[in-house]
Amino acid sequence: MSSPSLPGGAWNLGDSTVNRFGYGAMQLAGPWVMGPPADREGALAVLRAAVEIGVTHIDTSIAYGPRVTNDIIREALHPYPPSLLVATKVGGRRDAQGGWPTARRPEELREQVLDSLTTLGVESLDLVYLRMGDAQGPRAASLAEPFEALVALQKEGLVRQLGVTNVTAEQVDEARAIAPIVSVQNMYNLAHRHDDALIDRLAADGIAYVPFFPLGGFTPLQSDALSAVAARRGSTPMAVALAWLLHRSPNILLIPGTSKVAHLRENAAGAALTLAAEDLDELDRIGRPTGSAAG
Numbered sequence: 001m002s003s004p005s006l007p008g009g010a011w012n013l014g015d016s017t018v019n020r021f022g023y024g025a026m027q028l029a030g031p032w033v034m035g036p037p038a039d040r041e042g043a044l045a046v047l048r049a050a051v052e053i054g055v056t057h058i059d060t061s062i063a064y065g066p067r068v069t070n071d072i073i074r075e076a077l078h079p080y081p082p083s084l085l086v087a088t089k090v091g092g093r094r095d096a097q098g099g100w101p102t103a104r105r106p107e108e109l110r111e112q113v114l115d116s117l118t119t120l121g122v123e124s125l126d127l128v129y130l131r132m133g134d135a136q137g138p139r140a141a142s143l144a145e146p147f148e149a150l151v152a153l154q155k156e157g158l159v160r161q162l163g164v165t166n167v168t169a170e171q172v173d174e175a176r177a178i179a180p181i182v183s184v185q186n187m188y189n190l191a192h193r194h195d196d197a198l199i200d201r202l203a204a205d206g207i208a209y210v211p212f213f214p215l216g217g218f219t220p221l222q223s224d225a226l227s228a229v230a231a232r233r234g235s236t237p238m239a240v241a242l243a244w245l246l247h248r249s250p251n252i253l254l255i256p257g258t259s260k261v262a263h264l265r266e267n268a269a270g271a272a273l274t275l276a277a278e279d280l281d282e283l284d285r286i287g288r289p290t291g292s293a294a295g
Helices: 040-052 068-077 106-120 144-155 169-178 196-204 224-233 237-248 261-271 277-287
Strands: 010-013 016-019 057-059 085-090 125-131 159-165 183-187 208-212
Touching: 040 068, 040 261, 068 106, 085 106, 106 125, 106 144, 125 144, 125 183, 144 159, 144 169, 159 169, 159 208, 169 196, 183 196, 196 208, 224 237, 224 277, 237 261, 237 277
Parallel strands: 057 085, 085 125, 125 159, 159 183, 183 208
Antiparallel strands: 010 016
């Protein structure tokens, strides 16, 4: 059930109903998503506060830390509330230099799934995304072999639901031809609108779309139009950017990350901002210039 304290209402993420305002755990690891956080007690507090305000969708990955965010999630929330869905990702690992090399061979995927089960303390993972592409973004390539390996793990009962991340629209279609997916997770925000057509198509089919870097990631969103709308609404550019995503399509699920309880609450309040038609028209021109084609 949706919480009155969270914006956006709810969406059916496969066989689970989650609040559209969720939480991404990446920032709970150390600098550059490596090692432990400087303030572990603060990280635990953020997760507990998220659940207290009604978050029912938390996103993580065995690569964050690595293993760090999973360990913190387990310490903070296990045994998990029945309403909570924890999504994770496989298909990549971390190297000693902090890089994100791919790891998509069937045996590597099995190892990552088993490691995720152990660190999260569960017998079956709620939702597992296959991560394609690389640190620079999606790359055109077949995902059949790694995705079929995940389907096999699903048939073993180790994974409940499947998704894909860092993918092209063609890879989404390829995955769906192999087995059902419940969600796609790609980079998308006001300034990066390449998935517009895909979002609309997924919405029509009841499939969730989860934008990562909803606020721009390591380069925060900057736009005169965004700042103008924020000033007009007496709010902040980041609040407007989150609210716009909830307005954009009902299948968009937010997972903004933070390591501070106060910032978590600010994000939730910001996403609840009401945007007028004139605001939406102005914002729509940021990432999709007049006359350009969607998608």
